[in-house]
Amino acid sequence: MIPAEFDYVAPETLDEAIRALADGGEDAKLLAGGHSLLPLMKLRLAAPALLVDLRRVPDLAGVRANGDIRIGAMTTHSALVRANAGLASVAAATIADQQVRNRGTIGGSLAHGDPASDLPAVVLAAEGTIVARGPGGEREIAAAEFFRDYLETTLAPDEIITEIRMPGTEGWSFGYEKFNRRREDWAMVAVCALVRIESGACADARIGLTHMGSTPLRATAAEAALRGQPLEAGAIAAAAEQAAEGTSPPADLNASADYKRHLARVLCRRALERAAG
């Protein structure tokens, strides 16, 4: 598998990287872990003229949980797992295999915008924020505004994700359920659920759906059905029944649209049950 010819730079600072990306124009691509981009290049489905490698840019990796959770864009999935930062770490532990987790990064995964990847729906459900820097400075993009379409985000071509911020999880519990045929595969469907429990009842619920559309989605109907309800089997099952409301998942080689909707309901119930403890 041999990619088309390309140029390569590995700048030492974020500003240099931004400049290199801008100078490279639309044929330039950022290289983080490379576990989505490089396979596409080797299949010659992508042929960027310039790769701007972020590996030498300092201060882009690391996880800080101090009130809110801040995850550097170049944090590998393995490092995120080790940081033990709740839902994101649990989801990251299910990504592909150890080799991929050792190289793949959260920033790369979000920027790639693949709705079958684990972390986009997690960041969406957690109501996280993507911090990006470009020639015009830094901006924060709410996850709900970030994913535009299949493999498309609202990140500008000359912007670089520097950090992902997620609200603190105190008072919240969570569950993550994913279904695939082999453990290393992308999710056929995955569901992440965050619930805040007060006096045995669900004060708030945030449910993210992976691979149920061209972007990660929230299961808003199920969330609404659960709010204010006691977190017990009946209410969970009833809410989970609505997990696929409003979705139109694309059928693929592994699953029909109907089967994906079925999976969303089953996995939602299991994720909520896990969150309810």
Add this chain to the structure above:
Amino acid sequence: MSGNGNGSRYVGQRLRRKEDPPLITGKGVYTDDMTLPGMLYAAFVRSPESHARITSIETSAAAARDGIHAVLTAEDLDLAAGMPMAWVPPGVEINTPEHWPLARGEVKHVGQAVGVVLGEDKYAVVDATEDVVVEYDPLPVVVDPEAALEDGSPLVHEQFGTNRTHQWGLGSEDMDVAWQEADIVIERRIVNHRVHGAPIEPRACLAEYRAGYLTLWSTTQIPHLTRSFLAGSMQMSEDRIRVVAPDVGGAFGTKLNHYPEEAVACAAARRLGRPVKWTETRSEHMTTTTHGRDQIDRVKMGLKRDGTITGLHIDVLADLGAYYQLLTPIIPCFTAFVASGCYKIPRVRTDITGVFTNKFPTDATRGAGRPEATHVVEVMVEQAAAEIGIAPVDIRRKNFIPKEDFPAEVAVGVVYDSGDYHGTLDKLLEKIDFDELERERSELRERGIYRGIGYSTYMEICGLAPSRIVGPHGVGIQGGFWESAIVRVHPSGSVTVFTGTSPHGQGLDTSMAQIAADRPGTTPDVVEVIHGDTNTGPYGMGTYGSRSLAVGGESVARAAEKVQDKAKRIVAHMLEAAPEDIEVAGGKFTVRGSPDKGMTLAEVSGAAYIPENLPDGMEPGLEETTLYDPEHPAGSTSCATSLSTTAGRRSTPC
């Protein structure tokens, strides 16, 4: 373990695999690891069309790129023959198309090689393939084997006027009697879909032509046969060709072949006077390395009300793809040979129709035709049991060939030498508690979890033999099915075994060392097993069809036995005892009744290589060769698995 009278200490023991340390520490030598001075890399220009006429090929832009040495198409290759197909069935008409390593005039499947780019840089040659402009005039395509036989279907090979390749049948001529004797006849259409072996190491080859000698390193299961094929296509004397299979990373049957890329690499190396290496990409592998199965079986089984099977007929439609690789059209025949499974069925017949489609050829993959038969027979037995309303275990027991019937000739005309099918099933039922599994199944069902419980029996032709049945005047494969071995004891007492098989990860270095070590009373760690090089070992048939240990291992055992016999005669001579009184025990040759009198293998071989005191007329040295042609290898086993599913949680409790 103590000796078994034959000095067997290592056979049967669990040993760490001798071959693993280099393989798992990156010290193996695979074909792609090799580099020769002046070597060129090859990249193929492949058809994106399933079926098309080639109207033009423009190579000049690619050839003009930096680092590109040549761009070759079909007419540039000096080959006397296309790709070989080894089946010439007596009395059967078979439509055999020419199959050239680079397409001539038409392409008939996606991925078919049209040209090859050669250059010094492995990246540059791939880039340059994009500059080779091939114009195609698309032709109608057929990929469905049933549609391919309909009137008016597009024809894969116009000259035959049909997509039917051949028809071949085996078994009873009077199936009508089976249906008349039956109380119930069930019919099913069973699809065995196309599969791919996909070993970890894709294919690769490296060809060097120097001073009239050709060397090919290749990811092959059959180095000796490949040399014979190249002698024909390259019009060279076989002694001037060396084929080497270095470390090979798995095959599953897909490397039991001679592929177009090997022929192109050899022809290009000779034409250009430079070594040529090609390494397959995984995408190429999926499109242009042999596929398997792809049968549609229309099956009919007749039964008495009590479950006794009166007859089985399998009508096989075999999708062979667009061309033949080495064994393509014969693979479904193997379905016929094992169609009776473990069962005593008075009438069994298989009728096979082969069909061309615009797909890559099928060929040997993981069992090559036999698992298809097992699938058919076992599915039908289960279906019949359900239809009649008896337990699957009971219908099997009722129809198994009884132990006392062996050797048993089954209705397809094959004699099973031995077997105990009731015994293997009983053993399975001892190990697997089906009642408990079924009780759990009921419990799980209440929780919305569905468990399936299944098991299967099978009868296999492991080893493919004997030559007189499988060979040219029998089934019609143009080859023999024996295997060779040389066991060479060195003057120091260490041993080198040469085997004609060509292992690719099965652990044969270890198991053959175990076999060779026992008889001369040495240890596997001082037995080196050499394979896969036509210039070192004897001619051999290669590794396929579960034959390497069954046939090749037996060959090693027989050569080692000869070494032991000679060693005993030397020991007897030197210790003034009778050869029949010499035993092998505890790593020594000793005289029965006088355990203190003995010689180590090193002492024996020392005496053999410095022949001052050998028995009269004995040749010096300690080395023996065997070419073993087996009779009827066979095996049978049963296994069980079960699966729990809801939306997804799996478990296999047994």
